[in-house]
Amino acid sequence: MTTWTSDEMAPRLGEPIDDLETPVLLADVDAMERNIREYAAVADEHDVDLRSHVKTHKNAALAAREVELTGDTGICCQTLGEVETMARNGIDDVYLSYQVVGESKLDRLCWLDERVEALATTVDSAATIDALDAAAERNDRTLHAILEIDMGLHRTGVDPDDAVGLAERIADADDLAFDGILAYDSHVKSEASTEAELEDGCWAAMELAQEVVDGIEAAGIPVGEVKVGGTATSRYSARHPVVTEINPGMYPFNDVGELRLRPWEVSKTDCTATVLTTVISVPDEDRLVVDGGSKTFSLDKPQLPVPKHRDDIEYVNASEEHGWIDTSEADESFEVGDRLEFIVPHVCTTINLHDLIVGVRDGAVADLWEVQARGKVR
Ligand SMILES: Cc1ncc(COP(=O)(O)O)c(C=O)c1O
Numbered sequence: 324m325t326t327w328t329s330d331e332m333a334p335r336l337g338e339p340i341d342d343l344e345t346p347v348l349l350a351d352v353d354a355m356e357r358n359i360r361e362y363a364a365v366a367d368e369h370d371v372d373l374r375s376h377v378k379t380h381k382n383a384a385l386a387a388r389e390v391e392l393t394g395d396t397g398i399c400c401q402t403l404g405e406v407e408t409m410a411r412n413g414i415d416d417v418y419l420s421y422q423v424v425g426e427s428k429l430d431r432l433c434w435l436d437e438r439v440e441a442l443a444t445t446v447d448s449a450a451t452i453d454a455l456d457a458a459a460e461r462n463d464r465t466l467h468a469i470l471e472i473d474m475g476l477h478r479t480g481v482d483p484d485d486a487v488g489l490a491e492r493i494a495d496a497d498d499l500a501f502d503g504i505l506a507y508d509s510h511v512k513s514e515a516s517t518e519a520e521l522e523d524g525c526w527a528a529m530e531l532a533q534e535v536v537d538g539i540e541a542a543g544i545p546v547g548e549v550k551v552g553g554t555a556t557s558r559y560s561a562r563h564p565v566v567t568e569i570n571p572g573m574y575p576f577n578d579v580g581e582l583r584l585r586p587w588e589v590s591k592t593d594c595t596a597t598v599l600t601t602v603i604s605v606p607d608e609d610r611l612v613v614d615g616g617s618k619t620f621s622l623d624k625p626q627l628p629v630p631k632h633r634d635d636i637e638y639v640n641a642s643e644e645h646g647w648i649d650t651s652e653a654d655e656s657f658e659v660g661d662r663l664e665f666i667v668p669h670v671c672t673t674i675n676l677h678d679l680i681v682g683v684r685d686g687a688v689a690d691l692w693e694v695q696a697r698g699k700v701r
Pocket residue numbers: 376420507551552553554555570571572573574671
């Protein structure tokens with residue numbers, strides 16, 4: 324049996340966007356870089372490092388560009404497979420913000436630790452600390468550990484009251500180095516709906532992080548790093564002196580979630596990841612259907628795609644390859660073959676549905692980024 328593929332219609336550098344087959348995932352290169360510079364300025368202002376979370380785009384060239392534009396040295400990953408992809412493509416300073424569990428994965432971590440300049444990983448229990456220490460000994464390495472604190476998200480992380488005991492366990496381990504804490508603060512996001520609430524929530528979370536740091540340092544263990552979260556919260560949390568590093572991921576792109584959450588600072592022009600679709604059917608004057616459904620836009624969150632350049636039509640429903648568009652408020656009529664561009668609802672999981680991100684400048688293909696760590700969930 325032969326495998327037949329055709330890349331004749333694959334996007335080419337310089338090609339007009341209007342000529343691309345759809346649905347196609349686009350990223351506005353200049354606006355994306357403007358977003359990166361904006362966060363770099365926030366980090367500079369508050370004297371914290373910006374270690375971009377590359378789980379959003381999973382591409383090493385974009386990761387390298389983030390490092391270049393932020394002036395920082397490293398990146399952040401969420402899976403070991405992402406770390407591998409980045410390491411194989413020349414990124415050599417990585418923080419893995421995730422617990423590595425199981426001997427074979429821990430041995431892979433050690434293998435990677437030998438190959439990159441700097442690698443740190445996350446622990447939040449006696450079990451993860453002891454297994455990491457055993458792997459380090461087995462592989463003759465010293466591994467760098469960050470202790471994750473549960474700041475209120477109630478996902479992973481040790482209860483703040485138990486942090487000192489686990490910090491001591493790491494500091495006492497023969498083959499581990501205690502680098503600091505992860506104080507991921509994204510619970511604030513779901514609790515805040517105004518700028519003041521986001522500011523106050525982040526400050527309160529960082530006060531808690533300060534208490535944890537003080538407790539660990541009172542036990543004689545220096546806390547080198549305090550890493551905090553994501554796109555919505557990190558620019559607020561960075562204002563607190565306890566923070567040493569922010570780890571936003573979505574910030575080059577934003578998405579409908581960020582647009583809805585922070586209307587005072589995120590506008591449609593800041594939402595740089597879009598999908599260009601084509602109208603495939605116009606069943607009646609109030610409705611049309613585009614070629615982008617739930618296999619094109621990730622719908623893992625309540626929000627739906629939002630039209631990038633107009634407000635008179637609404638994406639109202641999706642099946643796998645169909646997007647229902649309500650056109651009842653629009654003055655113009657639409658035809659099969661028209662093109663409509665939509666901001667993606669959730670950028671991380673939408674990129675993960677695509678092979679390629681097409682960088683756009685001045686209406687033409689300016690760059691092509693393969694979603695290299697797509698599927699690398701192990
Ligand atoms: C531990 C950690 N840090 C940073 C991020 C990046 O956050 P955001 O996607 O809001 O930019 C995430 C996202 O899931 C995360 O889990």
